[in-house]
Amino acid sequence: MSPSAVTAMAALLLTGGAGFIGSHTLLVLLQAGHELVVLDNFANSSPIALDRVLELASPDAAGRLHRVEGDVRSAADLDRAFTAPAKPIAGVVHFAGLKAVRESVEQPLLYWDVNLGGTRALAEAMGRHHCDLVVFSSTATVYGEPQEFPLTEAMPTPPVHPYAQTKLAAEQMLASLVRSEGWRVASLRYFNPVGAHPSGRIGEDPSGIPNNLFPYITQVAAGRLEHLRVFGEDYPTRDGSGERDYIHVMDLAEAHVATLDHLMQQPGPTQITLNLGTGEARSVLEVVHAFEQATDIAIPYEVLPRRAGDVPKLEASPESAAKLLGWRASRSLEQMCRDGWAWQQANPNGYR
Numbered sequence: 001m002s003p004s005a006v007t008a009m010a011a012l013l014l015t016g017g018a019g020f021i022g023s024h025t026l027l028v029l030l031q032a033g034h035e036l037v038v039l040d041n042f043a044n045s046s047p048i049a050l051d052r053v054l055e056l057a058s059p060d061a062a063g064r065l066h067r068v069e070g071d072v073r074s075a076a077d078l079d080r081a082f083t084a085p086a087k088p089i090a091g092v093v094h095f096a097g098l099k100a101v102r103e104s105v106e107q108p109l110l111y112w113d114v115n116l117g118g119t120r121a122l123a124e125a126m127g128r129h130h131c132d133l134v135v136f137s138s139t140a141t142v143y144g145e146p147q148e149f150p151l152t153e154a155m156p157t158p159p160v161h162p163y164a165q166t167k168l169a170a171e172q173m174l175a176s177l178v179r180s181e182g183w184r185v186a187s188l189r190y191f192n193p194v195g196a197h198p199s200g201r202i203g204e205d206p207s208g209i210p211n212n213l214f215p216y217i218t219q220v221a222a223g224r225l226e227h228l229r230v231f232g233e234d235y236p237t238r239d240g241s242g243e244r245d246y247i248h249v250m251d252l253a254e255a256h257v258a259t260l261d262h263l264m265q266q267p268g269p270t271q272i273t274l275n276l277g278t279g280e281a282r283s284v285l286e287v288v289h290a291f292e293q294a295t296d297i298a299i300p301y302e303v304l305p306r307r308a309g310d311v312p313k314l315e316a317s318p319e320s321a322a323k324l325l326g327w328r329a330s331r332s333l334e335q336m337c338r339d340g341w342a343w344q345q346a347n348p349n350g351y352r
Helices: 018-030 047-056 073-082 099-106 108-128 160-183 215-220 247-265 286-294 319-325 333-346
Strands: 011-015 035-040 065-069 091-094 131-141 184-190 192-193 227-233 244-250 271-278 301-304
Touching: 011 073, 011 247, 018 035, 018 047, 018 073, 018 192, 018 215, 035 073, 035 131, 035 286, 047 065, 065 073, 073 108, 091 108, 091 247, 099 160, 108 131, 131 160, 131 247, 160 184, 184 247, 192 215, 192 247, 215 227, 215 286, 215 333, 227 286, 244 247, 247 271, 247 319, 271 319, 286 333
Parallel strands: 011 035, 011 091, 035 065, 091 131, 131 184, 184 271, 192 244, 227 301
Antiparallel strands: none
């Protein structure tokens, strides 16, 4: 994706930029010509991801990437990140945070500290460094347990677990800065990012046993795990397993570039909230069978009771993003499976 005249060569900060979505977005932004600062504490990511991104980017990319190891809750670490490049930071993409539903139910205070406290610390640092533009990494789980689909951004947001609650609270905090300080803010509600860069060089590398479906499937296919655990077979869905709107991580990365371009062209206070999905929900078992067809590898699985905090179905209406940004997800479920498996095959132990 080529940069617009407005955003070309802007200096941007990516918190959590070595993570799954962060590293893919970093690559697209480097390829678009930006200067980037990555702030990451590598709690659930690896600095190797940044090395791989540079391998895939243009030859001059190394001179445009600044790495700051630190915590988004730390004022000192944030100040180091904002002063890393010679030019001022024009905008932030805020990925840093915790994202496991079950863990959030078990450790709610940790999630409030990292997800909301980290966003507050970032906002304070942005104020100190005269930066008023942020793209926030939110989640479709803010919609709680919806009964109508597809989900539009105007639908109610009664989140049912601490992960979603902290994300919605951070959205509201940032929206208040649009009103009080004239900021430009985009909250992007992700549905279910999967897949990997088609090179197989960067991808999802969760610590321990994965919480998300797709890396679990690929680790079973690679022999790292014995079988897949399917949580729930009695949901009111097509086959009883939970349904989600899976989106290729490269489509998601490109949506961030489009969002940044849009915000940077706004002359004054702006607050937008967008769903990022394909508009087509797939069940757990449908994804398993699609993976088997794409790879010719059988995925054994066992069915367990429903998992705390899970909802039967999530499916996006992507129309707002299409109208506002001119962006739509374009990659198929088969591509998600093929690219995700290419990453797992080439990196059987992730970045380790």
